[in-house]
Amino acid sequence: MTKRVLITGAAGFLGSHVTDRMLAKGYDVVAVDDMSHGNSANLEAAKQYPGFEFHSADVCDYAALRQAAGKVDIVLHLAAYKIPRYENPKKTLMVNFHGTHNALQIAVENNARFVITSTSDVYGKNPTVPFSEDGDSVLGPATVARWAYAASKMFDEHLVLAMAEEAGINATVLRIFGSYGPRQNLSWWGGPQAVFISAILREEVIPIHGDGLQTRSxxxxxDTARGIVAAAESQNANREIVNIGDNTEISILDLAHTIHRLSGKEGSLRITFVPYHEIAGRKYEDVRRRVPDIRKAERLLGFRAEVPLGVGLMKTIAWQKEQLEANGSLKAALV
Structure with a gap:
């Protein structure tokens, strides 16, 4: 009998790739997204499958989510709100709490497998690198709004593990490290690589926050989608927290130079360094290094990232160039 999967945030970057992968593996997928950051074009391939259905609904609306879900075997909760450095920290906290609680309720009622995508941000300023799942969460003060996202996801993790234990459902928390690729949001919401690629293709100055020596993976x-699907199908990571990411470390400054080189652009790279206090007109703190310990994912899920950064960036640059050409912003910038 075909299993039915509820995917929240399905029209988003990660959600749409996970949706495609689950459908290709033979699952029926109930896709839910409020389209606040999702894109219907991301689901064009999914719409060709008879086992796919889409519902425009807010995960914070329990009645709407329950009606959309119906009877499901697996709940993949990918919907979230982030980047309080620019926008409402309260919305980040409330959306992530209510959305997760509602998705968990659906899983409990259906005795369904539950997987949530958390974030590497929960490790905060932990000085021990690479980050292991049993390591400390070292967040900055509540007076710095940038920690609201990490705090909300840490609360979500506790909620998932507590409700899973109480209800006896199978649940896994995945901490995602720096996903990028086709369908990524082209703003800072999508990550520094998205902003850098657009700036380089348009021959604009690249904005780098801080000194650019902070590192990321x-x-x-x-690869990320493959890791999420592996967790959905595994029985080995019940009530476990697992890092999903590549452990290749690169500085933000080197990332900019790498993208410039891979884009085939001639001439010197133009960079402006933006002090943290100018990012959003409020206090801000950054993480100097962010690298995952990947051993647990290999042991429990048989997962290891396979696509080298250079290969992935080339594919991402090609896709992003198509998007900029399609909306006319690239052509206009080069005229």
């Missing part, structure tokens, strides 16, 4: 979206 970037994971190609097809």
């Amino acid at each position: 970037f994971t190609f979206v097809q």
Whole structure:
């Protein structure tokens, strides 16, 4: 009998890739998205499958979510709100709490497998790198709004593990590290690589926050989606927290230079360094290094990222160039 999967945030970057992968593996998919950051074009391939259905609904609306879900075997909760450095920290906290609680309720009522995408941000300023799942969460003060997202996802993790234990459902928390690739949001919401690629293709100055020496680990979206699906299908990670990411470390400054080189652009890279206090007109703190310990994912899920950064960036640059050409912004910038 075909299993039915509820995917929240399905029209988003990660959600749409996971949706495609689950459908290709033979699952029926109930896709839910309020389209606040999703894109209907992301689901064009999914619409060709008879086992796909889409519902425009807010995960914070329990009645709407329950009606859309019906009877499901697996709940993949990918919907979230982030980046309080620019927008409403309260919305980040409330959306992530209510959305997760509602999705969990659906899983409990259906005795369904539950998987949530959390974030590497919950490790905060932990100085021990690479980050292991049993390591400390070292968040900054509540007076710095940028920690609202990490705090909301840490609360979500506790909620998932507590409700799973109480209800006896199978649940897994995934901490995602720096996903990028086709369908990514082209603003800072999508990550620094998205902003850098657009700036380089348009021959504009690249904005780098801080000194650019902070390091990150970037994971190609097809790898991330594969890791999420592996967790959905595994019985080995019940009530476990697992890092999903590539452990290749690169500085933000080197990332900019790498994208410039891969884009085939001639001449020197133009960069402006933006002090943290100018990012959003409020206090801000950054993380100096962010690298995952990937051993647990390999042991429990048989997962390891496979796409090298250079290969993934080339594919992402090609896709992003098509998007900019399609909306006329690239042509206008080069005239």
